[in-house]
Amino acid sequence: MTVVAEAAAVAGRAAIRPPVRRRNAMSYGFVSLYAALALAFGILPTLYAVYLAFTDAEGRFAGVANFSKVVDDFRFWPAVRHVAFYLGIWLVALVVLVTLLAVVVHAIKVRWLSRTLRFVFYLPGALAGASSVLLWLFVLDPTASPVGGLLKLFGFDSFVQVIVPGNLPVIFAIIAFWTGAGGWIVIMYGALNNISDDVMEAARMDGANPVQIAWNIQLPMLRKWISYMGIMSLAAGTQLFVEPQLLSQASNAIVPNDYSLNQLAYQYAFQQNDFNGAAAISLLLLVIALALSAVFVTRGGLFERD
Amino acid sequence: MRTSVSGWSGRTIVTVMVAVFVLFFAIPIVWLVLATTKTARGLITDNPFAPGSPGHLATNWTQLFDFQDGAVTTWIGNSALYSAGALVITLVASIPAGYALALTEFRGRRLLLVLTLIVMLIPNTALVLPIFLELNVVGLIGSPLSVILPMSFFPFGVYLTYIYFSTSIPRDLLAAARIDGCREYQVFTKVALPLAAPIVALVAFFSFVQNWNNFFLPFVMLPSSDGYPVQVGLTSLLASTPAFNPSSAGVQSVQLPTLALATIVSVLPVLLVFLVSQRFLVAGMTAGGTKE
Numbered sequence: 001m002t003v004v005a006e007a008a009a010v011a012g013r014a015a016i017r018p019p020v021r022r023r024n025a026m027s028y029g030f031v032s033l034y035a036a037l038a039l040a041f042g043i044l045p046t047l048y049a050v051y052l053a054f055t056d057a058e059g060r061f062a063g064v065a066n067f068s069k070v071v072d073d074f075r076f077w078p079a080v081r082h083v084a085f086y087l088g089i090w091l092v093a094l095v096v097l098v099t100l101l102a103v104v105v106h107a108i109k110v111r112w113l114s115r116t117l118r119f120v121f122y123l124p125g126a127l128a129g130a131s132s133v134l135l136w137l138f139v140l141d142p143t144a145s146p147v148g149g150l151l152k153l154f155g156f157d158s159f160v161q162v163i164v165p166g167n168l169p170v171i172f173a174i175i176a177f178w179t180g181a182g183g184w185i186v187i188m189y190g191a192l193n194n195i196s197d198d199v200m201e202a203a204r205m206d207g208a209n210p211v212q213i214a215w216n217i218q219l220p221m222l223r224k225w226i227s228y229m230g231i232m233s234l235a236a237g238t239q240l241f242v243e244p245q246l247l248s249q250a251s252n253a254i255v256p257n258d259y260s261l262n263q264l265a266y267q268y269a270f271q272q273n274d275f276n277g278a279a280a281i282s283l284l285l286l287v288i289a290l291a292l293s294a295v296f297v298t299r300g301g302l303f304e305r306d
Numbered sequence: 307m308r309t310s311v312s313g314w315s316g317r318t319i320v321t322v323m324v325a326v327f328v329l330f331f332a333i334p335i336v337w338l339v340l341a342t343t344k345t346a347r348g349l350i351t352d353n354p355f356a357p358g359s360p361g362h363l364a365t366n367w368t369q370l371f372d373f374q375d376g377a378v379t380t381w382i383g384n385s386a387l388y389s390a391g392a393l394v395i396t397l398v399a400s401i402p403a404g405y406a407l408a409l410t411e412f413r414g415r416r417l418l419l420v421l422t423l424i425v426m427l428i429p430n431t432a433l434v435l436p437i438f439l440e441l442n443v444v445g446l447i448g449s450p451l452s453v454i455l456p457m458s459f460f461p462f463g464v465y466l467t468y469i470y471f472s473t474s475i476p477r478d479l480l481a482a483a484r485i486d487g488c489r490e491y492q493v494f495t496k497v498a499l500p501l502a503a504p505i506v507a508l509v510a511f512f513s514f515v516q517n518w519n520n521f522f523l524p525f526v527m528l529p530s531s532d533g534y535p536v537q538v539g540l541t542s543l544l545a546s547t548p549a550f551n552p553s554s555a556g557v558q559s560v561q562l563p564t565l566a567l568a569t570i571v572s573v574l575p576v577l578l579v580f581l582v583s584q585r586f587l588v589a590g591m592t593a594g595g596t597k598e
Contacts, residue, residue, distance in 0.1 A: 026490040027412035034403035034464055035418060037395075041459040042425040045436035052439065101327060104320055117324065121331050126580045127573050129519035130537045134569045137550060138341070139334050144549070144562055146337035146354040159550075178331065210316075231427060239431035242521045249541060250550035262431060266526070269435055278435050286432050293427045 046286070052279035066280035070268070075258045082244075083260055085169035087237045090176050094233055095226060098181050102188030102222075103214045118189060122182035132179045133246045140171065163251055168259070172243045184229050191225045192218060235289040241266070261285055341566035342366055349562050362563070369564045370571065373543065378568065380532060381539035386575070388453050388524070388535055389517040395458035396513045401506055404467020405498055409480060419468070426461040431522045438526050452527040453535075457517045463509040470505040471498065511583055518576050536572045543568050 056062040070076055101121065108114045127135060138144055141159040142151040156162045163171065195218060203213050244259035258264045261281060269278035341349055343358030345365075352358070371378055406412070407419055437456050438447070446452045475498060483497045499506075521537050528534060531542060545551055547560045560568075570577075 024412045027406040027410040027415075030402035030406035030410075030494070031412075031418060033395075033399040037399055037455075037459040038418075038421060038425065038461070040440075041433065041437055041456045042421070042428075042461070045433045045440050046428075048440055049433075049436040052436075097327075101324075104324060117328065120328055123335060123580065124331055126515075126577045127335070127569070128515070128576075129521045130540045131519070131569050131573045134540055134544065134565065135334055135338055137544075138338070138562070138566065141549070144341075144349050146333055148354070178334070182331065235427050235432075236429045239429040239522075241431055246541065246544065249544055250547075252551065252553075262522075265435060269438070270526075275435075275439060279439075282432060282435050286428060289429060289432065290424070290427060 049279045049282050049286070052276050053283045056276060057274075062276070066276045067284070070264075070277050070280050070284075073264070075264055075267075076261075079258060079261045079264050082169065083238060083240055086172045086240060087234065089169055090173035090237055091230065091233060093173060093177055094181060094184070095230065097177070098184045098188060098229065099219070099222060099226065101181075102185045102192060103218055105185065106189055106192040106218075107210060118182075118186055120182075121185050124178050125180065125183045128179050130242055130246060132175060133243050136171070136175045136178070137246070137250050160251065160254060163247060163255060165255070168244070168247075168255065171247075172240065175243055176237070180233070187229075188222060188225055191222055195221050231293045234292050238262075238285050238289045238292075338566055338569060341563055342570060344563050346561035346563060349566075358563075363567075366561075366564045366567045369561070370567050373546070373560065373564075374531075374558065377531060377539060377542070378536070378571070381534050381536040382571070384450075384533060385518055385535035385537070387450060388457065389514055389575075391450070391454040392457035392517045393510060393513050395454070396460045396463055397506065397510060399458060400460055400463035400509060401467050401499070401502065402494065404464045405471050405494055405502075407464070407468045408471035409475070409477065409498070422461045422464050422468075426465055430516075430520070434522050434526050437523075441527070447527060448529055448533060450533070453520075453524045456523060456527075457513075457520060460509070460513050460516075463513060466509055466512075467502070467505055470502060475501055507583065511579060514579060515576050519573075540568060540572055 053066050054062060054064075056065065105114055105117050105121075108117070124132070137159075139147065140151070140162045142148045142156055142162065143159070145151055151162065199217060200213065203217055208216070239262050240260040241262040244255055244263060245257065248255040248257045248259065248263075258267050262285065265278045265281035265285070268274045268281060337354055340355060340357055343360065343363045343366075344352060345358070345362050348358055348362070403418075407415060407422075433456075441447055441452050441456075446455075480493050480497060483493045488496060518535075519537060520535070524533075524535050525538050525541075528538070531539070534542070543560050543565055546554045546558055547562065547565050548554050549562050
């Protein structure tokens with residue numbers, strides 16, 4: 001919106017603004033239910049987690065005792081490593097491949113082909129959560145797998161060989177990419193559509209080839225969306241739970257049930273009845289997710305009003 | 307077609323790459339659908355992409371819905387109840403909130419907006435344990451409300467609505483409605499809401515899909531199998547599948563094709579919503595990022 005239009009709109013609003021108090025009351029009514037939910041399921045639980053993390057089972061102030069307890073737990077650092085490896089692989093794959101695929105699909109001018117491709121990429125998103133993990137249990141079991149031949153080619157003859165701990169970060173990254181990438185490809189595709197034809201045409205007139213256009217024009221314009229994808233995925237990725245949980249169940253605990261940090265927090269809460277320890281882990285996860293997100297927010301210029 | 311990739315080799319590389327990814331995304335689904343039409347033995351011996359027979363599909367279907375005296379039906383009903391309940395509350399809460407945040411001024415607006423952005427960055431699962439403890443205090447654990455209420459809090463929906471209203475609805479339009487004598491709530495219901503139909507559908511879509519697929523929250527909140535949504539119920543099926551859990555061989559054991567069918571059945575509603583809403587989703591998903 002131009003400055004003039006903005007100014008006119010402001011002036012227009014000022015002229016016919018009803019009594020401020022009435023409008024205020026109306027606004028409060030509109031946001032009240034959401035605000036109540038935010039309080040009950042966003043703010044209060046966070047504060048409660050902070051309270052629990054710094055107290056002991058009797059509710060006495062415990063300083064950082066809970067944190068040092070969970071950090072000293074022999075299961076803690078392996079869980080951190082597992083989640084970090086997984087996140088590293090997954091995020092790089094997501095950012096690079098999603099951007100690449102979106103640019104390629106966008107460059108295809110045959111409409112039905114472009115639409116079909118987007119649909120094929122997008123469809124796995126319908127199988128999220130436990131369902132997608134279940135599906136990949138099949139795919140990773142060489143006896144039943146549709147790509148059993150491929151697995152055997154790589155020397156995997158049984159399910160147990162496929163899911164050795166060293167492979168898990170890659171496996172979880174593949175599952176997450178398979179379910180999640182399509183939605184982001186569609187979003188990136190939409191963002192590419194918003195780059196004006198004039199800009200693209202001008203670049204073409206200047207003799208830029210498709211790779212140069214992608215690199216110098218499309219990529220910078222996708223920056224915001226890429227950071228957005230980074231934030232959402234990063235934050236979600238730290239919470240790895242359902243994949244290792246189901247894999248642990250399906251492998252008769254060859255995959256440990258404290259593989260990820262979130263699983264460890266769950267173990268603390270429901271196996272050891274140590275809610276203070278669980279809260280400490282939850283809080284650590286929360287802080288890490290938010291801190292990493294902050295990096296993306298500041299670096300990516302997200303939430304800037306332009 | 308002088309548009310995309312210059313040169314023959316460049317185009318070949320791109321074609322191969324796209325083909326590989328099509329296979330990567332499509333093969334598991336195609337295979338899964340075919341697997342439901344096979345016997346347990348056929349799944350292993352037959353060509354992975356040879357279709358089975360409708361008879362086997364019927365057998366697998368019967369076995370699935372006979373599992374633990376129709377537990378699957380109960381789980382699907384639960385999923386529907388939780389998702390629909392949360393969806394309704396989400397819409398009632400977030401659409402007016404996004405509107406008010408975008409187009410009106412009130413004290414605390416900035417605070418609520420910033421909170422929404424921050425909470426949006428917090429992954430769903432991060433607050434599950436604290437919410438469990440909170441609901442434990444008020445004695446709601448095990449009740450449907452223990453999943454419906456937390457799922458209804460959907461800051462992403464508010465954010466989408468907020469972006470949509472702040473970028474796509476001219477304030478002049480609302481001002482004009484006021485001049486015409488609309489009261490404040492009428493401005494919302496008669497002018498803003500009809501224009502926001504695509505974003506309402508979008509929020510509903512995301513909310514429904516997310517709720518239906520939610521695993522960790524119901525897994526923690528609902529202790530008894532009767533209350534499971536189907537996503538959590540899948541773990542019971544998995545536990546009874548000898549192929550993945552050899553100790554489970556018995557009367558109630560589940561064969562692989564039945565498990566494959568369960569996987570499809572568990573996502574069928576989401577799949578349908580996907581298929582129906584595919585067209586508007588593409589336009590709608592980016593609605594937040596564009597300016598007219």
